[in-house]
Amino acid sequence: MKELYQALAPFYDAFNGDLDYQKWADFIEESFHRYYPEKVESVLDLACGTGRMTEELCRRGYDMIGVDISPDMLSVARDSAEKKGMAERILYLCQDMCDFELYGTVEAVVCCLDAVNHVTDRTALSRCFHWVHNYLVPNGIFLFDVNSPYKFREIYGDRAYVLEDDGVLCAWQNHFSERTRLCDFYISLFSEKEDGNYERTDTVRTERMYTITALTRLLKENGFELLYICSDFSFENAKETDERYYVAARAVKEP
Secondary structure, eight states: OHHHHHHHGGGHHHHTTTOOHHHHHHHHHHHHHHHOSSOOOEEEEETOTTOHHHHHHHHTTOEEEEEESOHHHHHHHHHHHHHTTOTTTEEEEEOBTTBOOOSSOEEEEEEOTTGGGGOOOHHHHHHHHHHHHHHEEEEEEEEEEEEOHHIIIIIITTOEEEEEETTEEEEEEEEEETTTTEEEEEEEEEEEOTTSOEEEEEEEEEEEOOOHHHHHHHHHHTTEEEEEEESSTTOOBOOTTOSEEEEEEEEOOOO
16 A cells, blocks of 8 residues: 555646635535634644645645644645645544644644545544544534445446556556445556656555444544534435445534
8 A cells, every 4th residue: 555655646646637726625624614713823734745735725824733644645735835835724644544643733634535434444544533522622613524325336236447647657447345334446557657667566455345334423422512414515414325435524623
């Protein structure tokens, strides 16, 4: 996995170029306004990757912390922040999302692009939720998204996909097991070098399918009150045919 992110980091944003981070950040801010009684000032972007959402929220005036396990992803994030004059306004930390440590509390935690699905062990995900709760202020907001069961069964399944951009091609074969609720992605990444030759990186990535019931239980066990599980940025209730669920929870704790 380390080799994959090392090779993929320079091209990660190109593969996700169709994402509307501004619209997503609008949705995040609306969630803050609806569900947090005071003004949100400090935000943790958990599993921040190359920092696209971290930067977007920083532009809107939030004090940002970005946590990610990949030093290569964080290197891209830091370089981007420096070029845009944000380096002094964002604190990036190289840590595991299931075992992280902050210097204080925050009013909100966001975790985007199905990073929760990458936590394949339920105990580890419970530990992640525990630390999120620990570093949120009372009534602090936790926002994350997951790939839905429908996506695992009907979109991933046992299908093959190819993504291509300038200087890179990524091909993968999926295998989803209903019994284990795990989907293995057998990935081959071909990245162009300065001499024009291509370097191949092969790896296996695994994601776990989490149901609404499982997520609700894990959140409750770790001190959260579920606020919504919705389909999209319009706050409509999630449907079985949605490919992605957006989840919001409030940290219940004594001041």
